Amino acid sequence: MRRRARRARAGGPVRTTGLLASGAALAVLTACGGTALGDDTYVLHYTTYSNPTSDQSRTAQRWAEEVEELTDGGxxxxxxxxxxxxxxDESAQATLDGRADVAQVGSIYAASDLSMFTVIELPFETDNPEVQMTAIERLYEENEVYREDFDRQGVRLLFPLPLGSAAIGLQDEVTGLDDLRGRSIRAGGLTSDVMLAAGANPIGMTANDIYESMSRGVVDGYTSLALANLPTFGLSRTTPYLLDPGIGAYSSSIVVINEELFQSMPEEYREALTEASAQGISNGLEEMDALGEIACQEMVENGTEFLSLPEEEVAVWKEEAGVAERWVARYEERGYDARSVLDDYRRIIAEETPVSDYADPLVACTEGERE
Structure with a gap:
């Protein structure tokens, strides 16, 4: 049973639903008094796998600050x-069973809980994270099959978080796709399928292990990371070659809240959460751009060589990989109308691409160094 005690009258205790990290009893806090919007106060526990300085966490921090401001501390x-x-991998489930109220859910961890959300991991669909995130939001409103997963899990989408376009960091130079053949590359999610199609050997490991694995020769390179991620893991100063493989936006995260909790809150608070969430995409891109610029500067200073694959090779790679069709087949076997989700995803990308002039940090950095 979900723990429902989250709020208290002015002057009384506010009991939160999220368990402490140690697994101890529920935290008990003291309310400072009523708010301008009413006498209910809420403390929402947000769980994330990101560290405090990542662009995803910085975006969440800005959201939290705006929520508090809009509700006058309520x-x-x-x-x-x-x-x-x-x-x-427990984030989505945790918002359902009461261990958390709000969660960052990565698509790489969502295959069982929010299966249709993983459509945004499909490679070669878009190299524009703004378009990808807009598609995440629009699918939630426009495609019933996509939305049903969220409703079934009892969570509401608040806003998406960008990860950017997939880069491949390498110890040695590559001149074409064939040069990836036989190399051990750290990869995850559907990007692993793409690496297999290129003849590489995808290796599963956490991002925290990449630096040591590269230095010890355990792997020849890494992917399933974007440019803005690299400073966090010490890779922007230690990567001799950085390849833009043309995979594009390869993953994303979303911030979700327990639907029952959301509906139980006063209307003013629901509106505040929605208003703050409306800034999520723009805030996320700003934070990703900031860290992407730092990464680019550090790599330039340390002599990283920026590479990219010819468009014709990327087109052949996409055709041979066939990841999208396998994604549809896999989920249609499980009873999903996955084709409708993919079709709508592509339709939205086609509609949104002409109205967005956003350039991913990887593209901007690579092209800037070639000018």
């Missing part, structure tokens, strides 16, 4: 970083 958000509350 709603505060406590962020629990680096899986200190629950594991990354």
């Amino acid at each position: 709603v505060t958000v406590r962020l629990h970083y680096s899986e200190s509350l629950v594991g990354a």
Whole structure:
């Protein structure tokens, strides 16, 4: 049973639903008094696998601050970083069973809970993270099959978080796709399928292990990371070659809230959460751009060579990989109308691409160095 005690009258205790990281009893806080919007106060526990300085966490911090400001302190958000509350693969489930109220859910961890959300991991669909995130939001409103997963899990989409376009960091130079053949490349999610299609050997490992694995020769390179991620893991100063493989936006995260909790809150608070969430995409892109610029500067200073594959090779790679069709077949076997989700995803991308002039940090950095 979900723990429902989240709020208290002015002057009384506010009991939160999220368990402490140690698994102890529910936290008990003291309310400072009523708010301008009413006498109910809420403390929402937000769980994330990101560290406090990542662009995803910085975006969440801005959201939390805006929520508190819009509610005059009636709603505060406590962020629990680096899986200190629950594991990354438990995030969606944790919002349902009461271990957390709000969660960052990565698509790489969502295959069982939010299967249709993983459509946004399909490679070669778009190299524009703004378009990808807009598609995440529009699918939630426009495609019933996509939305049903969220409703079934009892969570509401608040806003998406960008990860950017997939880069491949390498110890040695590549001149074409054939040069990836036989190399051990750290990869995850559907990007692993793409690496297999190129003849590479995808290796599963956490991002925290890449630096040591590269230095010891355990792997020849890494992917399933974007440019803005590299400073966090010490890779922007230690990667001799960085390849833009043309995979494009390869993954994303979303911030979700327990639907029952959301509906139980006063209307003013629901509106505040929605208003703050409307800034999620723009805030996320700003934070990703900031860290992407830092990464680009560090790599230039350390002599990283920026590479890219010819468009014709990328087109052949996409055709041979066939990841999208396998994704549809896999989920149609499980009873999903996955074709409708893919068709709508592509339709939205086609509609949104002409109205967005956003350039991914990887593209901007690579092209800037070639000018």
